[in-house]
Amino acid sequence: MRIALVGQPNCGKSTIFNYVAGYKAITSNFPGKTVTYSLSKVNFQGITSEIVDLPGTYSLTSFDLAELETRRYLLREKIDVVINVIDASLLSRGLELTLQILELNLPTVICLNMIDEAEAKGIIIDVDRLSQLLKVPVVTAVAHKGRGINQLFETAFQMGQNPIRGKIFTFSKDVELVIEELRKHLEEKKYAQKFQVTERFLATKLLENDQHFIDEIKKIDTKFIKKVKDYQQQLEEYRARTSDVVISSERHHLAMDIYESVVTLAKPRVEIRNYLDNIFMHPVLGYISLAIVLYLFFHFVFYIGELVEEPLLAFFYQFLPYLEEKLNNNSLIFYIASGMVQGLAGGIAIVLPYLVPFLLGLAFLEDTGYLPRIAFLMDTFLHRIGLHGKAIIPLILGYGCTVPAVMATRILESERDRFISSILTTMIPCAARITIIFGLVAFYLGPEAALLVYVLNIIVVAFSGKILSRLLPEVTPGMIMEIPAYHIPSLKVLLAKVWLRMKEFIMVAWPLLIAGSIFLSLLKYWHLETFINKLISPITLLLGLPIAVGVTLIFGILRKELSMIMLVQALEVTDISTVMSATQIMTFTIFVLFYVPCVATIAVLIKEIGAKKTVFTILFTFFIAICLATATRLVY
Amino acid sequence: MVANLADVTPGSKVRVVEIRGGLGIRQRLSCLGIHPGDLMIVQASGIMRGPVLVSIHDNKVALGRGVASKILVEVIN
Ligand SMILES: Nc1nc2c(ncn2[C@@H]2O[C@H](COP(=O)(O)OP(=O)(O)OP(=O)(O)O)[C@@H](O)[C@H]2O)c(=O)[nH]1
Numbered sequence: 123m124r125i126a127l128v129g130q131p132n133c134g135k136s137t138i139f140n141y142v143a144g145y146k147a148i149t150s151n152f153p154g155k156t157v158t159y160s161l162s163k164v165n166f167q168g169i170t171s172e173i174v175d176l177p178g179t180y181s182l183t184s185f186d187l188a189e190l191e192t193r194r195y196l197l198r199e200k201i202d203v204v205i206n207v208i209d210a211s212l213l214s215r216g217l218e219l220t221l222q223i224l225e226l227n228l229p230t231v232i233c234l235n236m237i238d239e240a241e242a243k244g245i246i247i248d249v250d251r252l253s254q255l256l257k258v259p260v261v262t263a264v265a266h267k268g269r270g271i272n273q274l275f276e277t278a279f280q281m282g283q284n285p286i287r288g289k290i291f292t293f294s295k296d297v298e299l300v301i302e303e304l305r306k307h308l309e310e311k312k313y314a315q316k317f318q319v320t321e322r323f324l325a326t327k328l329l330e331n332d333q334h335f336i337d338e339i340k341k342i343d344t345k346f347i348k349k350v351k352d353y354q355q356q357l358e359e360y361r362a363r364t365s366d367v368v369i370s371s372e373r374h375h376l377a378m379d380i381y382e383s384v385v386t387l388a389k390p391r392v393e394i395r396n397y398l399d400n401i402f403m404h405p406v407l408g409y410i411s412l413a414i415v416l417y418l419f420f421h422f423v424f425y426i427g428e429l430v431e432e433p434l435l436a437f438f439y440q441f442l443p444y445l446e447e448k449l450n451n452n453s454l455i456f457y458i459a460s461g462m463v464q465g466l467a468g469g470i471a472i473v474l475p476y477l478v479p480f481l482l483g484l485a486f487l488e489d490t491g492y493l494p495r496i497a498f499l500m501d502t503f504l505h506r507i508g509l510h511g512k513a514i515i516p517l518i519l520g521y522g523c524t525v526p527a528v529m530a531t532r533i534l535e536s537e538r539d540r541f542i543s544s545i546l547t548t549m550i551p552c553a554a555r556i557t558i559i560f561g562l563v564a565f566y567l568g569p570e571a572a573l574l575v576y577v578l579n580i581i582v583v584a585f586s587g588k589i590l591s592r593l594l595p596e597v598t599p600g601m602i603m604e605i606p607a608y609h610i611p612s613l614k615v616l617l618a619k620v621w622l623r624m625k626e627f628i629m630v631a632w633p634l635l636i637a638g639s640i641f642l643s644l645l646k647y648w649h650l651e652t653f654i655n656k657l658i659s660p661i662t663l664l665l666g667l668p669i670a671v672g673v674t675l676i677f678g679i680l681r682k683e684l685s686m687i688m689l690v691q692a693l694e695v696t697d698i699s700t701v702m703s704a705t706q707i708m709t710f711t712i713f714v715l716f717y718v719p720c721v722a723t724i725a726v727l728i729k730e731i732g733a734k735k736t737v738f739t740i741l742f743t744f745f746i747a748i749c750l751a752t753a754t755r756l757v758y
Numbered sequence: 759m760v761a762n763l764a765d766v767t768p769g770s771k772v773r774v775v776e777i778r779g780g781l782g783i784r785q786r787l788s789c790l791g792i793h794p795g796d797l798m799i800v801q802a803s804g805i806m807r808g809p810v811l812v813s814i815h816d817n818k819v820a821l822g823r824g825v826a827s828k829i830l831v832e833v834i835n
């Protein structure tokens with residue numbers, strides 16, 4: 123049995139999915155996190171079923187790629203039960219999507235999630251009455267606490283075994299008349315079967331001017347599209363409004379009617395969070411608080427990292443003299459063993475101390491709902507580089523990991539915006555590069571130097587955006603974004619999210635770090651690394667770096683942390699400041715920060731923006747890296 | 759008094775009169791619950807021609823300046 127979770131963005135679908143499937147899908151408090159579907163086999167009360175978590179969609183007429191994915195899944199795949207998740211605190215708006223889902227005529231269960239939020243707003247819902255009106259079961263839930271989820275799936279399984287269809291609501295008479303006539307024509311042509319939807323659904327979507335269906339039919343039957351246009355015009359004459367507005371207002375009114383007959387309003391609870399935006403979104407205080415938040419975040423990561431890094435490093439490095447003593451330090455086995463120790467030390471002592479507090483801080487910001495506020499504050503600046511506020515979300519996620527950040531550009535409407543923000547996200551220091559900034563720059567040159575790197579990075583990203591939008595002049599569609607209510611993050615969810623993101627690091631990066639370190643040891647054993655260093659020497663010479671650094675730059679393309687961890691090994695010291703000057707450390711960091719995205723990023727770029735644009739991205743970032751690093755050498 | 763949303767001072771209560779602009783904007787706004795005839799409160803307006811924050815049906819929506827200037831509203835008080 124396949125069960126799909128469908129609903130508007132940020133209503134808690136992924137939270138429900140995670141509750142039954144284990145923490146697999148990233149959840150956060152802003153609309154549009156899930157951009158691709160995830161599937162999980164779940165065994166629940168002796169029944170095995172497949173649960174699908176879909177990207178949130180405001181309606182079944184889709185605009186961005188994430189929404190399109192949901193619609194495609196709903197229309198093309200075989201689904202036994204739809205769980206329509208509604209944010210109960212936004213019931214009337216959620217019902218507009220529900221009405222469209224019911225038109226699909228699939229077995230449906232409704233989950234009224236975030237009942238706690240609705241109560242805080244003073245919205246009290248008569249669940250039985252709602253269920254009677256829609257003629258489908260309705261279950262209430264508070265997903266992040268797990269309340270109501272068992273009952274939800276029990277109901278869904280029953281629905282799968284004895285499917286019933288909900289009520290299909292009808293619009294006003296004059297509108298219905300037009301729909302009915304168009305429906306009859308569709309019946310003759312059998313187009314609805316082609317798209318696997320009901321005729322009524324297709325007829326309403328065509329009247330709504332749904333681009334996807336119109337384009338598909340246009341390909342095979344331009345005459346029919348003319349007929350559709352005639353009917354659209356008929357509606358427009360009846361109502362003196364464009365046909366899409368006619369249909370959406372009809373749906374809006376139906377939803378309002380249902381809402382009014384099931385809801386009683388009580389006094390909303392007085393809460394501090396209702397007033398937070400007076401500060402956080404204030405035209406002046408907003409920016410001041412943003413600066414404070416980022417400053418605190420930065421120091422939180424730095425102090426925790428520093429506290430842990432030194433003792434951990436000392437712990438690992440005490441093994442090196444021991445190895446030297448026990449093994450002949452020209453033997454192959456010594457090289458392998460010391461490579462392993464250095465790889466382990468790098469992964470555990472240099473990367474983890476900064477990675478963990480960083481991911482925790484990011485998860486905290488995501489779950490409180492602060493990110494959309496940042497988007498609001500940054501909109502005007504992003505306009506200056508040809509993007510709009512929503513583009514800040516992939517950019518911020520880029521501080522975590524570039525791969526999901528590039529995928530998050532799917533929430534942008536225009537292809538050009540997606541391209542520009544994809545390039546810019548690759549230049550944002552991801553967690554791997556953050557460990558370089560902290561482990562190298564902050565550790566040896568002090569936190570102010572690290573802060574300088576961040577500020578410089580933001581300036582460069584802004585300039586690059588400006589250049590790119592000059593190259594691709596096109597007006598961005600402008601921001602339309604929901605600002606969700608603040609939530610208090612649950613510690614359990616925060617930790618689960620940090621763990622999910624760390625797992626990737628531990629499974630992929632650690633083995634690579636250790637294998638890479640051993641590999642470098644072997645290169646040294648056979649004296650092959652001098653050959654590689656010679657190849658890279660034009661770059662190292664230009665940047666005034668020690669020749670031995672060359673080989674680390676190659677490894678950095680695999681995983682950005684590798685270049686730093688191998689630095690220790692390539693230079694054959696434990697304290698880098700003894701062989702590299704402050705200028706050299708800074709130059710190295712700036713170069714590694716920008717040059718060529720890592721392999722995983724290149725792969726996702728090819729998937730999202732195509733091979734040609736990926737090559738452009740690689741050349742563009744490499745060019746910037748060379749220029750900036752040379753400049754750093756000269757001025758820092 | 760009819761004005762475009764981008765010019766309304768924060769704190770005003772307004773009624774949507776008309777949504778200009780293409781199909782895309784119209785449909786997007788309608789999905790977020792903004793339709794002609796609806797009441798909303800202008801909560802904040804960003805500096806330097808920044809976006810406008812409105813609250814509608816108990817929910818907050820941020821609209822870029824360009825989008826806001828396509829929404830005609832009647833200021834109620
Ligand atoms: N107060 C409250 N918060 C909830 C509830 N369910 C989920 N949340 C929180 O709401 C936020 C959004 O949840 P998600 O599961 O990520 O939402 P989604 O529907 O998957 O969102 P998209 O993938 O963007 O469409 C998260 O921060 C959750 O922790 C609930 O019942 N009550």
Ligand SMILES: [Mg+2]
Nearest residue numbers: 135136155156
């Ligand atoms: Mg989700």
